[in-house]
Amino acid sequence: QVQLVESGGGLVQAGGSLRLSCAASGRTFSTYTMGWFRQAPGKAREFVAAISSGGSTVYASSVKGRFTISRDNAKNTVYLQMNSLKPEDTAVYYCAASVGPFLRSGGHEYNYWGQGTQVTVSS
Numbered sequence: 001q002v003q004l005v006e007s008g009g010g011l012v013q014a015g016g017s018l019r020l021s022c023a024a025s026g027r028t029f030s031t032y033t034m035g036w037f038r039q040a041p042g043k044a045r046e047f048v049a050a051i052s053s054g055g056s057t058v059y060a061s062s063v064k065g066r067f068t069i070s071r072d073n074a075k076n077t078v079y080l081q082m083n084s085l086k087p088e089d090t091a092v093y094y095c096a097a098s099v100g101p102f103l104r105s106g107g108h109e110y111n112y113w114g115q116g117t118q119v120t121v122s123s
Helices: none
Strands: 004-007 009-011 018-024 031-041 046-051 057-059 067-072 077-082 092-097 117-122
Touching: 004 092, 009 092, 018 057, 018 092, 018 117, 031 077, 046 067, 046 077, 057 067
Parallel strands: 009 117
Antiparallel strands: 004 018, 018 077, 031 046, 031 092, 046 057, 067 077, 092 117
């Protein structure tokens, strides 16, 4: 069992930056693919970014070039650096873990989820 706890959300003006963190429990963090998803009010959950156990990354087209996902296996933590934020980035952001080394963008492919952290971008 893996427990995930997100932090770092908040209110920021358009054009600003935030860094989200997701701390994971367990000894096998380094073997998981880690992902970030988000859900805006009234909308379906959508994929944001993922990083494999080997450090490969993939991004949604809407955030590519603005967001960066990274991981620190020594700290059992995955990060999402968000720059040039836009009002449409406003959502609850969720961290998720997928068993196995492959990059995955489907929510159904992830086994464990955090509780989420709110990001609000004002115009």
